[in-house]
Every structure is written in structure tokens, then in C-alpha cells.
Amino acid sequence: MKKEKKVSDEIEHLKDFKHEIVEELPIGVVRLDQEGRVVYVNPKLNEILGIKGGKKSKAFGRKVTEMPNIVQTGAVKTLKKLLLGEPFKNLVTPYTSLEGKKINLSACGVPLLDKKDKINGALLFVEDVTEKKKAEEKIRSLKDFNQEIVEKLPLGVVRLDREGVIIYENPKMSEILGVKKGDNPKAIGKKITELPNAVQTGHVRILKDLISGKPFKNIITPYLSLEGKETILSAFGVPLFKEDGTPNGALLLVEDVSDQKKMEAELLRRNKELLALNIISKVTTQSLDLEECLKNTLDRVLEIMEGDYGGVYVFDDCKFELNLVVKKNLGFNSIKIRLKLGEGICGQIAKTGDPRLIQEMKRKRKNPALEIKEEKLRSFMGVPLKSKNEVLGVLFVAFKKTKSLGQKELDLLTNIGNQIGIATDNVRLYQESENWVSHLDTVRKITNRLSKINNVRTIACSIAEEIKKVIDFDNCRVFLLDESGQNLIPVAFGSKVKEYKGETEELLRMKVGEGITGWVAEIGIGKIINDVERHPKVRHISGTPCINESMMAVPMIYEGKVRGVVTLSKLGLNQFNYSHLGLLNILANEAIVAVENARLFEDLKRAYSKLKTTQDQLIQSEKLNALGEMAGGVAHDFNNVLGAILGRAQLLKMGASDPDVKKGLSLIEQAAVDGAETVRRIQEFTRVKTEESFVEVKIHEIVKQSIEMTRHKWKDQAQEKGIVVEIETDFGKPETVVAGNPSELRETFTNIILNALDAMPQGGRIKISSKRKGSSVLLSFSDTGRGISEKVKRKVFDPFFTTKGPKGTGLGLSVAYGIIIRHGGRIYLDTEEGRGTTFFIQIPIKKLSPSVYIKEAFIPSPKKARVLIIDDEPAIVDLLKEILELHHQEVATAASGKKGIEKFEKEGFDIVFTDLSMPEMSGWEVVRAIKELDPYTVMVMITGWGTQLDSKKLEEEGVDLIVAKPFEVRKVIETVSTASELQKKKLREINPSKVSV
Numbered sequence: 001m002k003k004e005k006k007v008s009d010e011i012e013h014l015k016d017f018k019h020e021i022v023e024e025l026p027i028g029v030v031r032l033d034q035e036g037r038v039v040y041v042n043p044k045l046n047e048i049l050g051i052k053g054g055k056k057s058k059a060f061g062r063k064v065t066e067m068p069n070i071v072q073t074g075a076v077k078t079l080k081k082l083l084l085g086e087p088f089k090n091l092v093t094p095y096t097s098l099e100g101k102k103i104n105l106s107a108c109g110v111p112l113l114d115k116k117d118k119i120n121g122a123l124l125f126v127e128d129v130t131e132k133k134k135a136e137e138k139i140r141s142l143k144d145f146n147q148e149i150v151e152k153l154p155l156g157v158v159r160l161d162r163e164g165v166i167i168y169e170n171p172k173m174s175e176i177l178g179v180k181k182g183d184n185p186k187a188i189g190k191k192i193t194e195l196p197n198a199v200q201t202g203h204v205r206i207l208k209d210l211i212s213g214k215p216f217k218n219i220i221t222p223y224l225s226l227e228g229k230e231t232i233l234s235a236f237g238v239p240l241f242k243e244d245g246t247p248n249g250a251l252l253l254v255e256d257v258s259d260q261k262k263m264e265a266e267l268l269r270r271n272k273e274l275l276a277l278n279i280i281s282k283v284t285t286q287s288l289d290l291e292e293c294l295k296n297t298l299d300r301v302l303e304i305m306e307g308d309y310g311g312v313y314v315f316d317d318c319k320f321e322l323n324l325v326v327k328k329n330l331g332f333n334s335i336k337i338r339l340k341l342g343e344g345i346c347g348q349i350a351k352t353g354d355p356r357l358i359q360e361m362k363r364k365r366k367n368p369a370l371e372i373k374e375e376k377l378r379s380f381m382g383v384p385l386k387s388k389n390e391v392l393g394v395l396f397v398a399f400k401k402t403k404s405l406g407q408k409e410l411d412l413l414t415n416i417g418n419q420i421g422i423a424t425d426n427v428r429l430y431q432e433s434e435n436w437v438s439h440l441d442t443v444r445k446i447t448n449r450l451s452k453i454n455n456v457r458t459i460a461c462s463i464a465e466e467i468k469k470v471i472d473f474d475n476c477r478v479f480l481l482d483e484s485g486q487n488l489i490p491v492a493f494g495s496k497v498k499e500y501k502g503e504t505e506e507l508l509r510m511k512v513g514e515g516i517t518g519w520v521a522e523i524g525i526g527k528i529i530n531d532v533e534r535h536p537k538v539r540h541i542s543g544t545p546c547i548n549e550s551m552m553a554v555p556m557i558y559e560g561k562v563r564g565v566v567t568l569s570k571l572g573l574n575q576f577n578y579s580h581l582g583l584l585n586i587l588a589n590e591a592i593v594a595v596e597n598a599r600l601f602e603d604l605k606r607a608y609s610k611l612k613t614t615q616d617q618l619i620q621s622e623k624l625n626a627l628g629e630m631a632g633g634v635a636h637d638f639n640n641v642l643g644a645i646l647g648r649a650q651l652l653k654m655g656a657s658d659p660d661v662k663k664g665l666s667l668i669e670q671a672a673v674d675g676a677e678t679v680r681r682i683q684e685f686t687r688v689k690t691e692e693s694f695v696e697v698k699i700h701e702i703v704k705q706s707i708e709m710t711r712h713k714w715k716d717q718a719q720e721k722g723i724v725v726e727i728e729t730d731f732g733k734p735e736t737v738v739a740g741n742p743s744e745l746r747e748t749f750t751n752i753i754l755n756a757l758d759a760m761p762q763g764g765r766i767k768i769s770s771k772r773k774g775s776s777v778l779l780s781f782s783d784t785g786r787g788i789s790e791k792v793k794r795k796v797f798d799p800f801f802t803t804k805g806p807k808g809t810g811l812g813l814s815v816a817y818g819i820i821i822r823h824g825g826r827i828y829l830d831t832e833e834g835r836g837t838t839f840f841i842q843i844p845i846k847k848l849s850p851s852v853y854i855k856e857a858f859i860p861s862p863k864k865a866r867v868l869i870i871d872d873e874p875a876i877v878d879l880l881k882e883i884l885e886l887h888h889q890e891v892a893t894a895a896s897g898k899k900g901i902e903k904f905e906k907e908g909f910d911i912v913f914t915d916l917s918m919p920e921m922s923g924w925e926v927v928r929a930i931k932e933l934d935p936y937t938v939m940v941m942i943t944g945w946g947t948q949l950d951s952k953k954l955e956e957e958g959v960d961l962i963v964a965k966p967f968e969v970r971k972v973i974e975t976v977s978t979a980s981e982l983q984k985k986k987l988r989e990i991n992p993s994k995v996s997v
Contacts, residue, residue, distance in 0.1 A: 028126035034119055036063045036083050048105070048128050050097030064124075069095055075107075082109040082122050092129065103130040156254035162247055164191045164211045176233065176256050178225030186226065192252075197223055200402075210237040213247040220261065222404060230404075232261040275304075290314070290427040294326045297420055298395075302328055305381070305413065307397035309372065313339060313346050314385070314393035314424065320530065320574035322350055322394065335372050346382055346394040353391050355383040355417075357410045360402055372398060379403035381410060383417035387425035395420060456480070456598045460492035463566065463591045470587075471580050473568040474549075475500040477508065479517060480556075480564040480595065487511055488521055488565060499547050499571060515539025517553055521565045526554035526585050530574045550575035554584045556592035563592050648879060651886075651969065694739040694823075699777055699843070700731045702742055703768060706749035714757050714766070723763035727753075730769035736777045739846035740823050748816040748827075752781045752839050755812065759785025759837065776825070777845055782838040788831040796829065862887060862977040866908070869893045870900030870926060871915040871942060876965070880913060880942075883972050897921030901929050909937060911979045913963070916943040924957050931958040936986045938979040942967075 028045025156173030313322035382396035464476035478492035556564035764784035831837035894900035916923035
């Protein structure tokens, strides 16, 4: 309870304190209840209302809204709002006091709230402002006088209060600001430091200083009137002070100096433009280095235009892209180095050829239309660089702050751009002339280098290397027309760039008119293809990727005809220009001259080689023919002698019983056989024409048979000697078939293998391979032996030439040579001492009837027949007669052809043996004569010429069988048996019933 009492006392004390304060206030205070009744009036209000002597106010208990004075002043509505919770202030109203004195009262109303925030009445604060009002009236009168003067001034006048709020502007100022006559001023009541023009012109600080008491004079500032008119104002600022020296606002005196400033600016602009053009003209003529020229020029342009950033874009050689040549105050990340035509503002300027002015840049994050990424950029000017109405590039100037730019500035920059364009064109012309001088000198050197090369493919490869020195590319291809003129053959291609790797001759080969390359070959005109993949003539190669690439293709023209095409490719679009095309045309035409010269040289070289080969073959043939003629005669005589020896020895051997005699006769027989074989080999390599009809031969099979036939030598004997010989084969597929004699080819291959083995006494490797070469098959036999010297190489096919000493006859390769020549082929070798030897055999590929292999049939003992022997050699006649009579034949003889025919006419015979070479009448004549007498007689030709006789001629002349000297007894008996069967066959064809079986 004590505690509550204490709190209650303190509250009462606080109430008394507040009441005391209100009673002593110098202003009147009225307390209204929630109904608007007056419940309290302080002493000061009684004083104001004229209530004296402590009398109680008649207003107590009355509603304030119903008091006459209140009703008369029209303040009832305001008071009602107050009782609803809406305060008011500075309500000035006239009032007549109880003493009849007219006064002016200023009232403020504050609503009162209870603890629940409900309206619980109000307080009125009342002040007598009668004297203050009078003072204001005097001041107003003075103001009216001053205002009349101010409003007629030719200068704009602005009055600011101490807060910088505009409280007055004279008519001239309104006119300057663009306020229409009769309209209220727009700036009254606004702080001057917050006005947009003050903020934009950067004069806020100066105006703040003015309000603080610091004057200023002759500030020139641009201004945009309410009508949108651009003006230039000159302003003076005068601060105002109170009596105590504290700032109390300011006056602004403003004059429109637009016309004056425009005249000054125009004069300055003209002088500036002339100075700029003069300076730039000097700068652009001081250097022929384009980059240096543009750099110096840009420095001057920024200085003249008062720009913050700048740069110059210049077209590349192809005029499809703009390259930033020089820039100022821009980092590499702040600007695009390359622009496509039409890209960004500068790209659009280059495309249209029209200048561009942007007073205020508007940036959109998702629409980077501007090539400059500088965030502080506000204004921009760009103009084309022109020369002879051709756009060469773009000059641009940019500003950090919004710049008041107009057509005059744009015209100035355009004139500068034209000046730079002319200078750029001059520099380019000079550089192009220098480049062409250099290029032509390079072409001259290239021509000299190419003219020293005599190989077509080497020249083609050199073309790419030489072009690379003057034109940059990623891939070069050189095509030449084939002999038909319908196909383009790639003779040089290949690149280190991964997109072009994997090209092959087969993939690149094409017909004239096919693809871009074939099209250029067809029309004979060089072309630049800026986008290969989109070109209608492009030839897509299966399996290759689609890439963005540019291409140049020019024809190689010689004597008015297209002989080939050179193509250059480079990754990226629009990489080549017409300067490149002109240079490539020159290089291509120079190159084709070198190619044609090389072709002529190669043709001449081939012709010379062919002539030399022909001469060598002719010499070899003449040597063989001469040897053949000699050997033929000698062989005939030898065969006669050997025939008598061999036959007689065999007859004696048949009747001998003594072993020693038989042994001696066997030695004589073997010697005669060996001698006969030597004579046969001499005859074999001199035989030029084919004796037998060729059959189809599987060449690989023949080689394999030759390997097997020599196995005892290269495997068995080699192993016995402790050496290793390997034979490796590499045959193409399928099996190659040629027309030939299997036994002759087998003999040839066997000879070559045996020679290779002789050349490798310590062992080694023999590689046998084959491949197609045109319409022939080319066999190669390579060994790792000693090799052959050049001196020996020239004689290797000569008969009787050998390096093997007594064991060699010198006929193996001579016979092989003759065999291959008869097959219409060619045999030659490549060798070097110490590095082995390779024999090459080239045989034409022909198809004939398949070979028919007939097994050798058993020949029975001949039946008795009447046989006539005609020969001028008594030894041969006696030998044959004795052999035949021993085998139960009825034999007659004649020493000449005439005698033989006479005897045949008288007696008639079944079989006639006649020698070929006889005096007076040859064997041919004997055959013809007897065949006329009896065509069914079997004619057997006895000859020492062996295989030199042509089988066709034998058939045509009527020869049925042949017995070569020297002959063996068995061979003679087999011939008689065959003749008997042949005669039976002939007779059976005439009258089968008369032939006894």
C-alpha cells in the first residue's frame, strides 16, 4: 500500500508540474473534450482574447464549432476534422477581442488519444500575429516595388531561400526557361540543387556553395528549355545574409548567351576543323606504314574531338571482315578485334557507308550490338574511311560522359575519315606495288628453281612448297590431266593440318567437270570459293568431315589448253582475295611450263631408254643370230657325228656280255648324250620363233614348282654344309594366268634360283614376288648374295659367258633370255656389288585354251612295216638300218633324195625316213614329192637342226614325225611304232573295212 501511495503522489506531482508549464506558456492553449467543448484555457489565451482580472472565459463548456467568431472565420470544418483526428497548423484567422480590438490569430490543432488510441479531445495552440502581419504587409509593399523593377530587368532573376528552394523567378527567367506566358513558373518551391539541369551540368557543388554564402560569376552552362530548345546560359550568383551575418538565401542573375556562344563556337569549330585537317594531312603523308600512320592520326583525332576512346577498323584483303588496326585507351578485352560486315555499329557503318552519331548509349545485356564493352561509354561517333567512294574501314570516337554532339561534329569527323581513307588507300597501293615487285621476283626465282627439276611429281611437290612462300594456306593439291584429257590425277597433295590428313590419290581422283576442281578444269578460269561447303559445285568425299574452309582453284594452261589445276585450301571462311588469285594464276602458269618441260624430258628419257634397250636387244639378237647361224651348221654336223656314235654304242651295248665292255660303251653313250645336250642348248637360245603353241599357264604355280625342283639344292645340300637359305614368296591375288610354255618357264625360273644360290655360298635369303604392271605380270627374284659388277652385268646374257669356272656352261641365262623373248616378255636385272641381285621378268598376260596334259602312253613293239631310209650320211643310214632290222622291220636305203624317190615309185613304202640337209635335193623336197605319190605314207624327218625347226612349217610341208640327231635306239623304235599307228589312222579314215587290226 505504501508503494502504491508513493506512485500516486509522484503522478500527482508530475501533473502539477505539467500544469505549471502550460500556465506559463507564451502562447494560448485550449483543451477540448471529445465533443469539442472547451474544458481548459490558459492565462495567455485569456490575455489574447481580452479577458482581464482573472475572469473566467465564457467559452468554458461550449462547443468550439458553435462559437460565433469561429463560424464567421470559416474554421468550423477544420476544427471538426481536428476532433476526428486530423491535426492542422498555421491557420491564420481575423478575430475581434472583448475590447473590440481587431487582431490576427494563428492557430495549430493537435488531437489527443487515450490509452486505447481513441480520440479523447484536442489541444489548440493560439498566437497573436497581428504585428507580424503588419510587418509582412510593409515588406510586401517593398517587395512589390522591387518586384516591379526586377520583373522588367532584361536578365533572369531567381530568388533562393536559405535551403536553396526557389521562391521567385522573374518573367525573363521564365522566358529563358521556356515557360509560356500566363503559365505558372515550374521551378517555384523546388530545390535548385535537385533540378535535372543542375545535376546534368555538374553545378550542384557551386550552387551549394552559393547558398552557404560563396558567390560565383560568369558560369557558362548548356540548358535544354521546356520547349526542347538548346540554349547556353551565363549565370552570376549573389548570396544574401541576415543582420547577424548568417546566410539567408541567394539571388541568381541569368543571361541567355546562346547566340554569342554559338558564334564563338562556330568560329572555334572552323578553326579547329582547319587545324585538324591540316595536322592530319601532314600526319598521313609522313609515313607509308599503315599502322604507324593510323596510330598518329588517331592520337590527333582524339585530341581534336576531345574523345576518351578511339579506334580504326580496316577491311581485310577479302573485304569480308574488319580488323582493328589501332585503338586508344581500350584494353584487348574491351573491344572486338575482328568484326564481320554488318556486325556491331562499326560493321553497320562499313556496310552502309553512312556515319553514325549516338548521343546517349543504351546498353542491353542480351543484345551486345556494340563492339566496345567499356561500361563507362556514353556517347559515340563513327564514320567510314572512304577513297574513291569505296569504304576501306571505320574510324570511331567514344566519350565517357554524355557529349553534346551534332551534325557539325559528325561532318568534321567525316572529313577526317575521308582524309584517312585516302591515306589508307595510298599506303595500300604502295604496299601492293611493293608486294607485287616482291612476288614477281619470287615468281622469277621459283621459275628458275622449277626449270632445273626434270621430274613431274617432284615439280608438283615443289609447287606447293614455293607457293607457301607467298600465299598462306593449309592444304595444296596439284592435279594433272591424263592422256585422255578427261580425268584429273592428283600428283601432289597432303597436309599436316589434321582436317586434311588421310587424303589418297584414289579419293582425290576425279573427272573433268566433277567438283570445284573439275569445274575449274572445265571452264579454264580461276575461282575463289569463300565457303566451300555451301558451294553448289562442291564434291563431298564420303567419310570426310564438313568443315568451314575457303578455297582457290586455278587452271594450269599451256599452249591455250588446260593441262591441270592447282588448288589451295585454308580453314575458315573468306580467307583469299583477288590479289591471291592473280598471283596463283601466274605461279600456276609458270609451273605448268616446268611440268611440260619435265614431261618432255621424261618422254625423251623414256624414248632414249627404250632406244637403248632396243639397241641392246638388237645387238643381243644379232649376236645370237650370228651365233645361231654358225651354231646351226656346226650343230648339224655334230649331231650327225654324235648320232652315229650314240646309236652304235647303244647297239654294241645291247649285244655285249663283257662287263668291262659294257662299262666302256656306257661311258661312250653318256659322253654322246652330254654332247647332244650341249648342242641342244646351243640351238635352244638361238631359236627366236616359238616351236609349240602356247597354253594358259598359272605363273605362280610354275614358280612354286621351280622352288620344289631346287629344294634339294637350297635346303638339303645347304643343311649338309651347315648353312641356312630361306626362300620367301609374295604373290598377288588372284593367280595370274599367262600364255606360255610351262617347261620353258620352269627352266628359266629354275636357272635364276640356282644362280642365286651360287651367289650365296654362306647362305642368305631369296625373295620371289609378283605384281600386276599394266597388262603384264612382273616377277622379281631377289637374293642377298655378292651382287654383280657393272662389267659382268653387261655380259650376263651372253652365251658361254660364266663366272662359275669349269662347272658352268654359260648357257643358263642365255637360254632364259631366249625363252622370255619368245614369250613376248622382258628380262633384266638390278644389282650392286655386295648388296645382292634382283632379276625382273615381265610377261604379257594373255588367255588361251587351257593346257591339256596327256599322260605318256605305253608304246608297244612296232609291227613289221616296209621302211625307206634316205640320207647322204652312210654312218647314219647303216645305223638306222641295223636298228630297224633288229626290230623286225623290212628296210631299204637310198643315198640321195632323187634315188629315194625313184625307189619309192618302184616299190612303195609304209614309212619313209629322210634327212633334212642333203645335196641336190633337200628333205623338204623329198617329203613333198612322196606325199604327191602317196599322201598316206608316214614321213619321218631326220635332222641335226633339232628344235630350230618350226612345227608349223613341218605340218605345212607334210612332215608327220621328227627324229632329232643324235638319236637313241629307243627313240627310233618309238617313232616307228607311232608311225605305224598313224598310218592305220589315216587308212581307217578312208576305208575302215580294209584296215586290219
